[in-house]
Amino acid sequence: MGGSMFSLVQNETLKILRRRRFLVVFLILLILIPIFTYAQYRxxxxxxxxxxxxDWRALxxxxxxxxxxxxxxNRLPEEWREILKIxxxxxxxYLEHDINPNAPGGPTFARGFMDQAVSLFLPMMVVVLAVDLVSSEYSEGTIKLLLTRPVRRWKVLTSKLIALILFISLTVLLTLLMAYLISxxxxxxxxxxMPVLAGFQVVGGELDTSQVFLLPQWKYLxxxxxxxxxxxxxxxxxxxxxxxxxxSAAAGMGIMMAALISGTILTQMASxxxxxxxxxxxxxxxxxxLAGTLPPIKGMTLPFSLAVLSVWALAALCVAYFVFIKRDVTS
Incomplete structure (x- = not known):
């Protein structure tokens, strides 16, 4: 199994590189990060x-x-009022403890960039990589050739998943490196x-600072x-x-983009x-x-969100494997 799985992953990696999806992600980062850097500088x-x-204190x-x-x-919505209070x-x-939360530097920019990119920008980059991993086999007519080889179907899909995880890891690492180097x-x-404060908690609409602790920015990052x-x-x-x-890769892209954009809108209105x-x-x-921002809906915590995302990921894997293994590719 080991040798065949390695060759399958290698094959999937070459396919992603051949379709130049990762190159597209790299170029988008290369164009947008300097724009964001300039915007912050201005x-x-x-x-x-x-x-x-x-003087940062005066600012x-x-x-x-x-x-x-x-x-x-008086016209400020109640949910926005709570966010602004926090x-x-x-x-x-920060002022009372003499800590500049926005001390200039590449690491600080990389921290701010991830805060802004995590819910929409980076997921969209991942969608560019992932959305045609299987559907492109249909559009290129290679699905029958792929599945008639003497390799179990679950191995084929697992190799695609492993290749995807590798490219997702590369994308996140590339984002950190480019944000740091360019800014x-x-x-x-x-x-x-630089010391960064973490451990802020929101309890009953009020900021709880009893669990706040300092840690170096590299650990926070x-x-x-x-x-x-x-x-x-x-x-x-x-x-x-x-x-x-x-x-259809285009239909898949449309579905994922609609989901991510509607999620951004829902987060603003979901309270x-x-x-x-x-x-x-x-x-x-x-x-x-990590930053202690008020969650979009009361009662949401980091363990809760991690659990929800894990359940969605496991359910998606089950559906993907079930359909991929059972589907009739001759139709």
């Missing part, structure tokens, strides 16, 4: 210009004042040992990108299932629909739990 310059200082104090002014508005409390905590040209490469990798893995497995069920917390798309923002 934002920091604008903030400094408005206040006439580059943080101004952000707190701005948030408090927004909180005084943000004010967190920023006051470091502007912000510098220091900050790996390791935890954060680990959670990002898990999110990408779950999305990849679901996309693989869609690729098995739908013979009044409690059952939405069982949808995988509402649980993708795992890094928010």
């Amino acid at each position: 934002a920091s310059l604008t903030a400094q210009k408005q206040l006439g200082t580059d 943080l104090q101004q952000q707190i004042v701005d948030l408090q002014n927004r909180l005084s508005s 943000r004010v409390q967190m920023q006051q905590y 470091g040209l502007v912000f510098g490469y220091g900050g790996w040992d 390791f935890m954060q990108y680990g959670l990002g990798w898990f999110v990408c893995l779950v999305v990849g497995i679901i996309a693989l299932m869609v690729s098995v069920l739908v013979r 009044s629909w409690e059952s939405a917390k069982y949808l995988f798309v509402v649980n993708l923002q795992l890094t928010d739990y």
Whole structure:
């Protein structure tokens, strides 16, 4: 089994490289990360210009004042009011403990980039890799050739899954390296040992700081990108299932994109629909739990979201294997 599985994985890896999906992902990152870096650089310059200082304490104090002014508005929805209250409390905590949460540097940019990318941008990159892993075999007419070889069907699908996991891991690692290397040209490469606060918890709409602890930024990044990798893995497995069920790569891409985009919208509006917390798309923002951000629906925790995503991934694997093994490819 070992030798045949290795050759199958090698074959699937070459297929992904031949279709240039990974090259597309690399080019998207290469184009977008410099744009995000420049946008953050311009934002920091604008903030400094408005206040006439580059002192981070003054900038943080101004952000707190701005948030408090927004909180005084009567037209602010109640769920947004809670989110802003938590943000004010967190920023006051940073100020009181003399810790700059946005100290410039490549590692800090990589941390902020993952926070923004984990629920939509990175999953979309994974969909690009995964959505035609099986459906392309139908469109290229190679499915009969693939399944008439003296290899069990479950081995064929497992080789595709292993190749997908390898490319997902490469994508997440590439995101970290490119975010660090490109932003470091502007912000510098220091900050790996900068203290970052973690362990914030939201209890009854209030920020609980009793469990807060300091850890070096490199450890925080390791935890954060680990959670990002898990999110990408779950999305990849679901996309693989869609690729098995739908013979058209374009249709599969449409289904996954619609799911991810609707998930982003639902996350903003789901506070009044409690059952939405069982949808995988509402649980993708795992890094928010590290940062202590208010979850989209009350009662959601990191173990809960990990459990929901794991159940979805296992269910998707079961469906994918069952359909792939049983399907009649002569039709």
